[in-house]
Amino acid sequence: MSPDADVIVVGAGPAGSSAAAVLASRGIRVLLLDRAKFPRDKPCGDYCNPGAVRLLRHLGSISTLPTAEAIPISGLSVYAQDGSRFAAAFPAGPGLLVPRLRLDAALLAHAVRAGAVVHEGMGVDAVHIRAEAVEVRTASNRWLSARLLIAADGAHSAIARSLGRLTVPARGRYTVGAYFSGLPRTTPEGELHLGPDLYCGVAHFGGGVANVCMALPRERWRRGGPQQVFDAALGTLPVLADAMANARRESAFRCSGPVGFAARDAVAARVLLIGDAAGHLEPITGQGIFLALYSAILAADVASDALGANDFSQRRLSVYARRRAREIVGKALASRLLQRLAFHRQLTPLLVRRLNRRAQLASELLGVTGDVLPPTGILSPAYLARLLL
Ligand SMILES: Cc1cc2nc3c(=O)[nH]c(=O)nc-3n(C[C@H](O)[C@H](O)[C@H](O)COP(=O)(O)OP(=O)(O)OC[C@H]3O[C@@H](n4cnc5c(N)ncnc54)[C@H](O)[C@@H]3O)c2cc1C
Known part of the structure; x- marks a missing residue:
């Protein structure tokens, strides 16, 4: 019996919809389930960093975002617990603030236009890998089959x-956030507030509304x-607490967790894991x-090759895991280093003041976290010496 599709993609977040769009645009039969x-x-945090903006452009999906709700930001302001701040511009083009409600819907619509067949309201709870196909079981106990499965289910x-x-990140943090009105926007940048072992991002959407x-x-x-x-956490972030003195909550709180670094083996025979499903960094x-x-x-490139060769062995697909690991290892190291430096009561304000005085250091840092410069830059002894000594 022939499978239901060449590729089943489970999860229509940014990873799943984008993989589905690329594959469908190549004439591959794609079923996208969420x-x-x-x-x-x-x-x-609703923040697409400059590297993500470049990729949205490469994917052809950036033009599908609603312009009124996709706000370009030129850089980032970072506040330490004592109120000291550094602000820096991204070194290579802006980032974007887009509510996920809009971003993910636009990327899904892009996948549909490319030819992917989408089933919303269809959860998947099990996988069965067979010699000739891979099958997923939907929550309504129906089995669907494909030659290859892409797991993008977060x-x-x-x-x-x-x-x-x-x-699961062993000592991961838990998150809480909401949309508020009545927040003054004082800079054209995104904001990150650092507190005692906690942090808070603020995305201003204009008219005093912020995530x-x-x-x-x-x-x-x-x-x-x-x-x-x-409220208790806000009390430890004096600058933000002041800015929110007259703020009003406009949405329910959204909570999640644990978040933090998680690494997973991203390949099995007939299966590729992408996006957060393959592991993630602290946000x-x-x-x-x-x-x-x-x-x-x-993954879309490796999947296309595997379909062409009709070879879905773990050995063939592991080229994806190797390429992904090459990209992510340095980023994970940089992320861990930054977390070491971000929550120290005495050291963090000192570093923030130093970055405020040294625009070049700050800009290199944002280039790395913005995914437009390689992480080796800020991991080098020369950079660390300039920052710390
Ligand atoms: C609080 C918080 C703040 C963050 N802020 C930022 C930020 O500002 N900028 C940034 O770049 N990153 C941020 N991140 C990380 C970012 O949200 C994720 O890395 C990103 O969403 C990963 O995309 P994805 O497509 O892999 O997964 P997701 O976006 O999580 O999408 C997964 C999809 O799979 C579906 N799904 C799940 N289970 C099933 C199932 N069993 N069957 C079918 N469908 C299923 C879900 O409905 C969902 O649509 C943040 C994360 C958190 C938790």
Whole structure:
């Protein structure tokens, strides 16, 4: 019996929709399944870094974003707990702030236009890899088959779990965020506020509306529900607390977790894992959407070759895992280093003031976290000496 599709993609976030769009545009029969109905929201800082913007352009999907809700930002302002701040411009083009409700719906529509067949409201809970095909079981107990499966079902991937590969960040933070009105926007940049082992991103959408999204250690969740947890954390971020003095919450809180670094084996015979399903970085540097798009493009190329050769062995597909690892290893190291430096009571304000005085150092840093410069730049002894000594 012939399979239902050449490729089944599970998960229509930025990774899944982008992989589906590339494959379908090459004439490959793609089924794209998501348990949600779109437009659907997702806990996020709503920040596409400059590297992600480049990839959206490469994918041809940037022009599909609603211009009124895709706000270019030229750089980032970072505040330490004592109120000191550095602001720097991105070294190579702007980033974008786009509500995930809009971004993900636009990327899904792009996949449909490219020819992918989409089933919304269709969750997948199991995978069965056979010699001649791969099958997924939907929540309504229907089996669908394909020559190749791309798992793009996010950080808590049911497919990674089904393959025995679900890893969870051991001491990951938990997040809480919402949209607020009444926040003054004082700079044309995104904002990152650093507190005691916590951080908060602010994305201003104009008219005083902003997405305020925090990540906090698990212990802080013992203090009550999202409102109490949010308020207690806000009390440790003086600059933001001042700015939010007259703010009004306009949406329900969105919570998630644990977030943090998770690495997974991204390949099995007939299966590629992409985006957060393949592992992710702590969202403090805002690189998740870049990595979702990057891994989607890589996977689509490897999938096309495998379909052409009719070879879906783990050996053939592991070229994807190797290429992805090459991209991600340095980024993960840089992310860990930055977390070491971001939450120190005495050192962090000192570094923030130093970065404010040395525009070149700050710009190199944003180039790396913005995924337009290689991480080796800020991991080099020369950079660290200029920053720390
Ligand atoms: C609080 C927070 C803030 C963040 N802020 C930023 C930021 O500002 N910038 C940035 O770049 N990154 C940020 N990230 C990371 C970013 O959100 C992710 O890296 C990105 O969404 C990954 O995309 P994805 O397509 O892999 O997965 P997702 O966007 O998570 O999409 C997965 C899709 O799979 C579907 N799905 C899940 N399970 C199933 C199933 N069993 N069957 C069928 N469908 C399923 C879901 O409905 C969803 O549509 C943040 C993360 C968090 C948690």
